[in-house]
Amino acid sequence: MKIKSWTIWMVLSTGLVWSCGVLQNDKPTQTITIDIDAKAPLVPIQPTMFGIFFEDINSGADGGLYAELVKNRSFEFEYPWMGWRHLPNPETRFNTINELTIMSNAQNHPNNTRYVRIDKRDTSADFGFQNEGFDGMGIKQNDSYDFSFWARNNTGNVRVKADLVDTSGHILGSVELEPNESIWKKWEGTIKSNSTEEHARLNVYFLGQGQLDIDHISVFPQDTWKGRKGGLRKDLVQLLADMKPGFMRFPGGCIVEGRTLDERYQWKKTLGKVEDRKLMINRWNMEFKHRPAPDYFQSFGLGFFEYFQLAEDIGAEPVPIISCGLACQFNSSETVPMDELDPYIQDALDLIEFANGDISSKWGSIRSAMGHPNPFNMKFIGVGNEQWGQEYFERYAQFAKAIKSSYPDMNIISGTGPFAEGELFESAEKELTKLKPEIVDEHYYKNPQWFLDNAGRYDNYDRARYKIFAGEYAAQSVATVSPDNRNTWECALAEAAFMTGLERNADVVYMSSYAPLFAHVNRWQWTPDLIWFDNLTAFGTANYYVQKMYATNTGTKTLSIKSNGQNMTGQHGLYGTASVDEDQHIVIVKIVNVQTQDVNVEIKLQGMVGQKTGRLISLHNKDLQSFNTIKDSDTIVPDEKDILVHDGSMTLKLAGSSFEVIRIPSL
Numbered sequence: 001m002k003i004k005s006w007t008i009w010m011v012l013s014t015g016l017v018w019s020c021g022v023l024q025n026d027k028p029t030q031t032i033t034i035d036i037d038a039k040a041p042l043v044p045i046q047p048t049m050f051g052i053f054f055e056d057i058n059s060g061a062d063g064g065l066y067a068e069l070v071k072n073r074s075f076e077f078e079y080p081w082m083g084w085r086h087l088p089n090p091e092t093r094f095n096t097i098n099e100l101t102i103m104s105n106a107q108n109h110p111n112n113t114r115y116v117r118i119d120k121r122d123t124s125a126d127f128g129f130q131n132e133g134f135d136g137m138g139i140k141q142n143d144s145y146d147f148s149f150w151a152r153n154n155t156g157n158v159r160v161k162a163d164l165v166d167t168s169g170h171i172l173g174s175v176e177l178e179p180n181e182s183i184w185k186k187w188e189g190t191i192k193s194n195s196t197e198e199h200a201r202l203n204v205y206f207l208g209q210g211q212l213d214i215d216h217i218s219v220f221p222q223d224t225w226k227g228r229k230g231g232l233r234k235d236l237v238q239l240l241a242d243m244k245p246g247f248m249r250f251p252g253g254c255i256v257e258g259r260t261l262d263e264r265y266q267w268k269k270t271l272g273k274v275e276d277r278k279l280m281i282n283r284w285n286m287e288f289k290h291r292p293a294p295d296y297f298q299s300f301g302l303g304f305f306e307y308f309q310l311a312e313d314i315g316a317e318p319v320p321i322i323s324c325g326l327a328c329q330f331n332s333s334e335t336v337p338m339d340e341l342d343p344y345i346q347d348a349l350d351l352i353e354f355a356n357g358d359i360s361s362k363w364g365s366i367r368s369a370m371g372h373p374n375p376f377n378m379k380f381i382g383v384g385n386e387q388w389g390q391e392y393f394e395r396y397a398q399f400a401k402a403i404k405s406s407y408p409d410m411n412i413i414s415g416t417g418p419f420a421e422g423e424l425f426e427s428a429e430k431e432l433t434k435l436k437p438e439i440v441d442e443h444y445y446k447n448p449q450w451f452l453d454n455a456g457r458y459d460n461y462d463r464a465r466y467k468i469f470a471g472e473y474a475a476q477s478v479a480t481v482s483p484d485n486r487n488t489w490e491c492a493l494a495e496a497a498f499m500t501g502l503e504r505n506a507d508v509v510y511m512s513s514y515a516p517l518f519a520h521v522n523r524w525q526w527t528p529d530l531i532w533f534d535n536l537t538a539f540g541t542a543n544y545y546v547q548k549m550y551a552t553n554t555g556t557k558t559l560s561i562k563s564n565g566q567n568m569t570g571q572h573g574l575y576g577t578a579s580v581d582e583d584q585h586i587v588i589v590k591i592v593n594v595q596t597q598d599v600n601v602e603i604k605l606q607g608m609v610g611q612k613t614g615r616l617i618s619l620h621n622k623d624l625q626s627f628n629t630i631k632d633s634d635t636i637v638p639d640e641k642d643i644l645v646h647d648g649s650m651t652l653k654l655a656g657s658s659f660e661v662i663r664i665p666s667l
């Protein structure tokens with residue numbers, strides 16, 4: 001590469017401005033032409049174009065986003081002592097002097113029947129139990145933690161001492177409380193930590209003598225998202241907020257369906273005080289033999305109210321998905337008879353009232369009592385997740401009829417099932433077309449080559465048909481559900497290429513989201529995932545940055561972008577899309593170079609005159625197999641610089657294996 005002038009060299013070396021038009025002598029091998037005539041933008045891009053998909057898989061909610069640090073806080077797991085061990089040693093419980101007994105009493109609380117009875121007959125100070133957290137507890141130096149429990153004192157004066165301890169047993173911080181009332185009551189204290197520890201534990205000691213009943217033992221960081229008590233992990237929400245997602249789909253995924261109907265997600269059971277929410281097994285606990293997670297349950301501390309609130313916080317349209325009366329067809333396929341479907345349909349109608357209803361309505365008043373008198377303004381509802389066959393279509397039709405008759409403006413999402421093509425997919429396309437749904441959810445868990453080959457999937461799509469929600473997709477480096485899948489740069493690059501086709505066809509594709517969203521580095525079941533975290537930190541994968549670059553650079557309308565007069569769908573390894581943000585007056589060009597070698601291109605914005613300073617955001621790495629890790633989280637992260645554009649023209653050297661977003665002021 002030859003540099004033509006000192007001025008440019010100086011500018012380059014300061015990193016201030018990269019003047020693409022005069023930078024190099026290398027002749028561009030391709031010319032990319034964009035028609036920026038503001039009067040001729042092609043089609044509107046929906047604000048919901050790029051969103052997020054949330055599911056409690058891989059410890060996404062409990063042990064992840066939901067910041068509770070105590071596992072099995074109410075002793076309601078299948079085995080009540082799971083996550084707990086007795087102190088000073090496991091045999092302590094059989095000690096005849098002091099006893100810890102699991103009591104079960106439905107009259108006490110129908111949703112939360114168990115509690116622990118402590119009979120403390122001597123005054124020894126080291127009798128109690130320890131909670132192991134979710135792979136330990138992430139505790140930060142100088143941070144404060146809310147320790148709480150429910151208790152009733154039956155006799156004597158048993159005091160409760162809570163210590164957060166590191167892996168060697170050193171105390172990080174403590175608090176002591178004296179629950180001396182004879183009725184069930186919540187007791188709270190604060191523990192300040194003197195040190196940072198990724199795998200801390202909670203030791204709860206019972207001091208003094210007497211009998212005490214205790215339940216719902218909880219530790220939360222005070223430093224949560226928006227400082228909400230009992231709230232969400234701040235760093236994880238921040239990563240979501242930074243993406244500026246157009247929508248948030250929740251609560252899944254297969255978790256909506258359940259392995260059986262009993263295990264389906266029932267949103268009404270996730271409301272009210274967290275102590276009253278009935279815990280349920282997480283369907284991912286033993287789904288994969290290669291990643292068993294017998295201690296994976298859903299506390300529903302992150303329930304539907306919190307999902308709506310989170311969507312609102314991050315400016316995303318809420319997109320709840322509900323059970324259509326069919327349990328997961330990969331599991332039991334348990335099916336509700338058509339003449340017993342009404343309660344399921346009622347759940348959908350009540351959900352709309354919960355989200356949007358006036359505070360005088362039954363469900364609107366429940367929302368209001370939970371702290372949100374204003375409606376959440378929900379516009380979308382999904383019926384079923386990965387369903388297939390006639391059982392699904394007829395159930396969907398019943399739901400759609402009922403929802404539309406009460407809420408004609410609601411956008412209803414149906415789905416083509418788990419596969420991106422093949423017999424099941426094609427029959428779903430055919431049947432759904434007859435039912436005239438508004439938006440249809442398609443899922444693509446395929447290899448990177450499939451994503452490259454399908455960048456033109458919607459170019460010749462029947463425009464009279466329904467709109468597309470690319471509701472779950474991720475390139476798989478090995479195979480779907482293989483534990484060896486990695487979030488490689490090759491996968492992310494293929495997704496970036498595929499997404500040019502989603503954006504180019506914004507008149508067909510209204511929504512899209514990568515899946516799954518979160519994974520704990522030691523407590524995952526499914527890989528690849530968009531964001532990984534441990535108990536203290538979190539990082540975005542290369543795929544995350546691709547999603548973020550799309551979602552934070554979505555125009556309001558598409559523009560025509562051509563190379564040699566054609567859509568850029570992989571000719572010479574290049575993929576492209578262009579749009580205009582009509583509010584900010586910015587032209588946004590996205591180009592993916594999947595060749596391993598650098599390539600020079602000339603980009604011409606037809607109709608632009610004068611000199612402009614634009615911004616080039618670039619994600620690149622020569623090693624297609626590289627990926628970000630918790631230790632090396634910045635192997636693939638975007639860099640940014642200014643670029644000069646002369647009379648709408650610039651020559652760019654696109655790095656081999658790169659994804660570039662170029663933003664140019666259009667006024």
Ligand code: AHR
Binds near residue numbers: 055252255472515
């Ligand atoms: O994203 C993980 C799972 O993949 C989802 O729960 C399901 O819908 C799909 O099969």
